[in-house]
Amino acid sequence: MNVLVILIPVSLLLGAGGLAAFFWALRNRQFEDPEGDARRILTRDYDERPKAPRE
Amino acid sequence: MSGPAAPSACPACVAAPAARDRAGAGEIGGNIILSLPTAHxxxxxxxxxxxxxxxPGVRAARVNLTLRRVTIDAEETLSPAHLVNVLAGIGYEAHELDSTTLAATETDRRGRDLLMRLAVAGFAMMNVMMLSVAVWSGASDTTRDLFHWVSAFVAVPAVIFAARPFFDNAWSALRVRRLNMDVPISLAIILATVMSLYETSLGGKHAYFDAALSLTFFLLAGRYLDYRTRSVARSAAEELAALEVPRALLESGESVAVADLRPGDRVRVLPGTRVPVDGEVEEGESELDRSLLTGESLPVAVGPGQRLNAGEMNLTGPLVLRVQAAGEDSSLRRMAELVALAETSRNRYTSLADRAAAVYAPLVHLLALFAFAGWYAATGDIRLSVNIAVAVLIITCPCALGLAVPAVTTAASGRLFRAGMLIKSPTALERLAEADTVVFDKTGTLTLGQPEPVGIEEHRRTDLAVARALAEGSGHPLSQALCGAIRAAGIAPAALDEIREVPGHGVEAVWQGRRVRLGRADWVGAAPAGGTAAYLAIDGQAPVIFAFSDRLRPGAAALVQGLKRRGLDVILLSGDAPAAVADVAVRTGIEAWEAEMLPADKAARIAMLAKSGRRVLMVGDGLNDTAALASAHVSISPASALEAARVVSDIVLLGASLEPVEEALATARAATRRIKENFTIAALYNMIAVPVALAGLATPLAAALAMSGSSIMVSLNALRLVRR
Structure with a gap:
């Protein structure tokens, strides 16, 4: 049963990693415009990288 | 964990200052927001x-297609009106949305907050469930205890964070000594967690951490669905409201907010604009369209000394107005008070969910208490009795009930949104399903409020050619309708000289050396005919009469027929003259109609119907309908309606057609039926589960199975509404 000592923390960490990624996405407003984002992949405008931050 | 973003967990801190981070991900901290209804x-x-x-001056622009908006980051000097024109130049309709900016970020924040809690609950639920499966499949002794402790380690903080909205709601209900659905929910979650913690510390067999978390997860999912449905409707409704920014033009040419006007100010009202305040005409002559205020379809002539009310539309000549009443004692304000009075009566409606909760919550608590008392009396074992009481609470926790309503309203609202309707009120569908009487307004609701010439082909071609040339010289709605109809008949305009418009009267010109006039009967020297008409006089010829009738809104007649087929009573209440109302009543097939009604009369008529036990659906668009819309059981207004009318109605029709109303009614009835079915499913499940729990036979596994099973059944039942 010693394998549990490794596996349980690992599974928790992986889950927490997923949660953190979701939080990051939410904070960065990745879910702000699902419809627009779905269409944007069809345009040639931003293929290389996201728009440069304004400065 | 969130890279460049602020380290704080508070969503409020994230929303405000992190504009630069967001720009990297494509989001712009813009200072201008325009609505783009046609972008797709x-x-x-x-x-x-x-x-x-x-x-020049625009630093960045980002379109949000979900909300049909564009956020623009521009220099301070750039005006939104200029950008609206720029967009019009490439064929996109755009409207300024400044006042709603704050409200929009506010609602976004709530949605993200709920989503975040939902994610935490989901993560914790899956991990705890994984450990629970091991326990259910036979882990024992130290392994079981270890698993329980790990579960507790994950579950306790997760529950405290994720279930906060329920605790807050339950607490605010308890503070005013009321019970809502959140009270049994919170109690079940808290008791399940605390009891499991206690059992774990004693090395007990059963822990309900997974149940506490899946309850939280499912219920949060319901909450989020509910929120999403309403926020889509709300933001669209806000856009409609923000389209009219109330401003007035001072005589000096300066544009000021209506709120800043003082009695005695002189205001200029240009043709084609609305009268911004109550006042008296000082200079100029014109015709006014009062249909939104009174329902009259005929334009009214006005001149110096006459009193105007805010909201009327100036048609032909420029007017200068002396402000008589601004703010408090204007006619708009009095109308608003009437509406406020009517609104309070409708707020008493309690939703199906609340009614169910009022019965359900006390019952559940009594059952749990009864289980505890019974087992304690029988065995004298407090720990066992508490365990069973908690099992009863968990099993009866209205998980399916919490999903029953939002799942259905989400499906129904989505369906209606695609059909061109916005559901603004959360209980609108339930109330719509109960409607048994439909009251229509005439001008602007059953009709488009746009006159249309009748019998064009009966006139001589030369008359029509002259009429078209004259009509082209005027912006009056009758002229434009006439011009459009003659153009459609394929007749070219005659060549005229010296065309000039006489405000409040008509257009005059010279044709082949003869004077020709198109306008009001008395001005061209014709005998006035009944109904809406324009008169053409050519020197040396008898005057020609062009009769107009108000065009029916598409789908109006079909809707009335459909409603009658469904067995609803249809009534037409209008402020217009009896002849015009009778005409529309005949064309749409409505037998019961009343004309020349004042706004208060309409509201009183609806109150009378309500008193005789009718549930009235009011469909109206004008300021004269707002009180009636507010006092009706449920109300619908077209998107072309005045802002005040749209604000008080529960459902807004986005397209020009009235046809979707019947679909709304059918969907509302189906939705209410589904909600009741869902309640039945939940009740059936309780009937089976409660005796098992009372008998002390419920294990955490049984609770988890039953809970997920009923939740899934309820959601699937709701989804049946989407197809169909």
Whole structure:
């Protein structure tokens, strides 16, 4: 049963990693415009990288 | 964990200052927001963004297609009106949305907050469930205890964070000594967690951490669905409201907010604009369209000394107005008070969910208490009795009930949104399903409020050619309708000289050396005919009469027929003259109609119907309908309605057609039926589960199975509404 000592923390960490990624996405407003984002992949405008931050 | 973003967990801190971070992900801290109702594809996005970014002074522009908006980061000096024109230049309709900016970020924040809690609950639920499966499949002794402790380690903080909205709601209900659905929910979650913690510390067999978390997860999912449905409707309704920014033009040419006007100010009202305040005409002559205020379809002539009310539309000549009443004692304000009075009566409606909760919550608590008392009396074992009481609470926790309503309203609202309707009130569907009487307004609701010439082909071609040339010289709605109809008949305009418009009277010109006039009967020297008409006089010829009738809104007659087929009573209440009302009543097939009604009369008539036990659906668009809309059981207004009317109605029709109303009614009835079915499913499940729990036979596994099973059944039942 010693394998549990490794596996349980690992599974928790992986889950927490997923949660953190979701939080990051939410904070960065990745879910702000699902419809627009779905269409944007069809345009040639931003293929290389996201728009440069304004400065 | 969130990279460059602020380290704080508070969503409020994230929303405000992190504009630069967001720009990296494509979001812009813009200072101008425009609504783009016609944008719909990838090409629209790049066309709008590219054009705006070419504009000097625009730093960045980002289209949000979900909300049909564009957020623009521009220099302070750039005016939104200029950008609206720029977009109009490439064929996109745009409207300024400044006042709603704050409200929009506010609602976004709530949605993200709920989503975050939902994610935490989901993560914790899955991990704890994984450990629970091991326990259920036979882990024992130290392994079981270890698993329980790990579960507790994950579950306790997760429950405290994720279930906060329920605790807050339950507490605010308890503070005013009321019970809502959140009270049994919170109690079940808290008791399940605390009892499991206690059992774990004693090395007990059963822990309900997974149940506490899956309850939280499912219920949060319901909450989020509910929120999403309403926020889509709300933001669209806000856009409609923000389209009219109330401003007035002072005589000096300066544009000021209506709120800043003082009695005695002189205001200029240009043709084609609305009268911004109550006042008296000082200079100028014109005709006014009062249909939104009174329902009259005929334009009224006005001149110096006459009193105007805010909201009327100036048709032909410029007017100068002395402000008589602004703010408190204007006619708009009095109307608003009437509406406020009517609103309070409707707020008493309690939703199906609340009614169910009022019965359900006390019952559940009594059952749990009864289980505890019974087992304690029988065995004298407090720990066992508490365990069973908690099992009863968990099993009866209205998980399916919590999903029953939002799942159905989400499905129904989505369906209606695609059909061109916005559901503004959360209980609108339930109330709509109960409607048994439909009251229509005439002008602007059953009709488009746009006159249409009748019998054009009966006139001589030369008359029509002259009429078209004259009509082209005027912006009056009758002229424009006439011009459009003659153009459609394929008749070219005659060549005229010296065309000039006489405000409040008509258009005059010279044709082949003869004087010709198109306008009011007395001005051209014709005998007035009944109904709406324009008169053409050619020197040396008898005057020609062009009769107009108000065009029916598409789908109006079909809707009335459909409603009658469904067995609803249809009534037409209008402020217009009896002849015009009778005409529309005949064309749509409505037998019961009343004309020349004042706004208060309409509201009183609806109150009378309500008193005789009728549930009234009011469909109206004008200021004269707002009180009636507010006092009706449920109300619908077209998107062309005045802002005040749209604000008080529960459902807004986005398209021009009335046809979707019947679909709304059918969907509302189906939705209410589904909600009741869902309640039945939940009740059936309780009937089976409660005796098992009372008998002390419920294990955490049984609770988890039953809970997920009923939740899934309820959701699937709701989804049946989407197809069909």
């Amino acid at each position: 594809c990838a090409a629209c996005i790049s066309a709008v963004e590219r054009r705006l970014e070419q504009e």
